[in-house]
Amino acid sequence: MFKGVRTIILDYDGTLHDSTKNYIHAFKQAYAYLVEAGHAASRDWADAEITKWLGYSSKAMWENFMPDLDEEVRSKASKMIGQILLEKAQTGQAVLYEGALETLQALKKKGYRLVFLSNCSRAYMEAHRESFGLDRYFDGMYCTEDFSFIPKYEIFESIQSVFPGGYLIVGDRFQDIEVAEHHPVSTVGCRYGFGFPGELDSADAQIDDIRELNDLL
Template sequence: MESYYKTLFFDFDGTIHDSIHVYYPAFIKAYSYLALNGLVEPRDFTKKEVSKWLGYNSVEMWKAFLPDCPPFHQEEARTIIGKEMQLRLENGDGVLYDGAIETLKYLKDKGYTLVFLSNCGEVTMQTAAKVFHLDQYFDRFECSAQHGQMPKWKILKHMLFDFEREMAIIGDRFHDMEAGFLNDITTIGCSYGYGHIDELHQANKIITSISQLKSIF
């Protein structure tokens, strides 16, 4: 495969970053804010319940999770999550999947163009890039917040002519599979991430660890 592929688009949460370590406490803090304001009933959440929202952009997540919540409070909750994730990343609470950095370095050294393409917030993207030194590996960083929360497949469509073909996209959620399928590029599904395995039915290949990319490319 290596002789054909030039550009690799990477999702971040659930693909490179085991995000639940910073997202879960941020989500709980935002939910507590909503409960204190009488907008929801106080309750406990498991990490598994919360992890289902990883991979969504923040607007679609809150519309799906609490569609009747007033827009002002949805925005406040989004802000709380973003700030808390930034703080926890800066404090060293973020965790990358085993082999992530080694795999990115391997691909970079092989000459692939690596593109960060995530539904995360812009501050989260910038903070993660700084904390994990991701600019050593990625040639470009893009997230949905920079594009008005545009669906990932549309962002990718607008980027295609900026990079060499052939291309592949690597991710763990249906957003990533949809982006690859609708743009006619190879999709690699990450079964170790936060999506249900059924979300990866459009994948051309499924991997169980990020390190397996070294045997593909």
């Protein structure tokens, strides 16, 4: 199915990194600040209502979540989430999906070029790079903050200019799979991540465990 693939571009949160617990905590802390400051009404949140924002850039998340929020307040709440997630990574509280690093190592041994592409900040990417020694596996690491949070399908053009085709995109959200609507790439959707039912239907293949990726290639 994926004959000719030489470069594999992998999303991070919801694909390699299980950010559920840390993101829920950070989101609730930021929302509590908004409530205390009088910018939002107090309410309870189901986990799925929070994790649905994973995969979005911080800019896109706030534009969709609370579009009428004052820009300065939005920025403070966004930075609060980012700082908490950063501290979690820096203090060893980030968790990868079981078998994630072993899968990356196996793919690298097969000769694939591996590229990290995440809707995250540079500080977040660097913290995880250091925490998990990601340089041992990835030939290139890209975060959307370095590109002013433009869509991944636009950033792909920069990756394409550096790494050889064919290309395989692996991720859990539509932001990953939609790259194939703009470029001749193959896609694998990760059903265990944070996407909604049907969100990955257009992917060429779907997996329920990151370790299944090695079996496909």
